[in-house]
Amino acid sequence: MEQEALLPAPSEARIVEIGEAGRSISFAHGNIAIAGDEGVIERIPILEIAGMVVWCPGLSWSGSALAALSERGAGIVVCEPNYRSRMLSWPMSGRRWPGRIRAQMEMDGPFARHLLRGLAKARDDQRDAVLGAMGRGNALKALRKASKPTIGSSQMSRDRKQADVAKQIDRHYWPWLAGPGFRRDLLKEDGNAVINFAHTMLRVEATRAVHKAALHPSIGLGSGRGKGGLIDDLMLPYRPVVDLAAALLIATGQRKLDEAARAMIVRLFTAPMRGRRGLMQIRMGLEELALSLANCIESGKPMLEIRLPAIKDPSAIYDQMTDVRGQESERDDQVSGWG
Template identity: 30%
Template sequence: MDRIVDITTDGCHLSRERGFFKVTKEGAEVGRLPLDEIITVIIHAHGVTVSGNLLAELGERVVPVVFCASNHMPRSVLIPIEGHHAQGGRMRAQLQAKTPLIKQAWKEVVISKIRMQAAALEAFTAPHAPLTMMARSVTSGDGNNVEAQAARYYWPLMMGNDFRRDRNSPDVNAILNYGYTVLRAAASRAIVAAGLHPTVGLHHSNRSNAFALADDLMEPFRPLVDCAARALADRNGPQVNTEVKHSLVRLIALDLPLGDGKTPMSVALTKLATSLGQSFENGKLTLALPRPPDALTLAGLGT
């Protein structure tokens, strides 16, 4: 079972003990979990200490450790430097990938994202046909910036006319921040496990962004977080409480249509990253991108 550990209590100490992730406070144990079940650790609290042995064990299992600010955005992410048996060759192929292949990869990612946005709007009975049309007009590298056009259409219908995506806003944006942090950590883990480097992106290329490729590959999955965030905000308001976090963390286990069957989101991210790595090596693009779940599933996220 894939689990995300979220540390929200101040003054905890995190350590390893005989294959377990152990949490203590003031010398007393308050929780433990098998290390092999953990895929991400997120730390929000103040005064948390972490043992070196635990970090080494998490690194061996390709588990990122995310340190967040008060707005639930990641401020630091620790990832292992070794995650795949063919990592050296695959990273060289990633760095030497030809521009046409990179642009085609970004085109497919954008199309997948817009189709997921269209499905999300349809699930909430909002007009979605314009997004379906936009997805058909994406060109190599998205030179016409259809992704941004789709976003301008999508957000008012998904979150309301007054909504603005602002990472520092305390409204539903705070819920989105947390959901995207979970998604970004899962994408980072998938990328390292596939032998790729998360800094070298397809489209995102900010010099200060160490996780550009994670930000690229998580794009098609973002609307799933949006659906859950909308439902959670409608029911409980904008606060990011324990219920909200649990609901968003559970998204990594959501079954998504992929290929001839269905696979959990965490596995879908791994398959996407692996397919990209293989595409870099082969020089021929074949991306394993998920299809949108049915409308009933999308409408039920976060409830």
């Protein structure tokens, strides 16, 4: 039996959060400095930063800080007060960038949609696994079966039918996952803010993966190319496990997003999880998926490799987020919270 490869330590890169007004961010001597009225609060080595999440007014940046983060490949996501992502900064660098962007732009529609169907199927399979682990069996399969196109139907009617079924699935999915009284509302600041933040963190990690693969985020795979963008496409297979993590926090009484909840969600992306081929991390899975997608686009062969965590016991996911062994030092390594 092969020995499982050791995973890199989660402390190799961290997500920096900034949530308090009046902060300023600068760069000098290889460090990002976060300062307030009282002076410099912390200096973070640029090599330790995987991305930044910001949701505060009155924030100022130096040009050198933005340039350093761009060179590092660290995306910046700006959120609303309810942690819903609203803006993404995108680093542009890398020798492979021009060739892969050209291949993305020249990709024909049927090939792109074939790749997207593969990502959507992986998401659906993971949703089934999540609901199965929660005791809901194959609750979504009947709804998805209704979305199968009839012979001779136009692309427009197929898209409309699938959109209607997607709305039905969303209407049932969250009450099944987070409790019968729960309703998904992006604008609410209750348990919905927990989900918003979890999705924002997934977006940060997907952004990082897309940049490392030298792909362009706005050239998506769907028929509305650029509508949701490649980052939304790449997020699809990993949404269910992130949804499950957020729902578990809500179920344990985490109705508001405090610093401890944010740290638990951040920990999810670098926690070792069981996959089909041994241990994995969501962060590593996204990077491998983005690289596989880039290879498919360049070669014209739809051989997409999607590595996902096995979802059998929800308590195992929760334990990964709430692991108290070295919790304080791990939190320092993974997340800086300002507010």
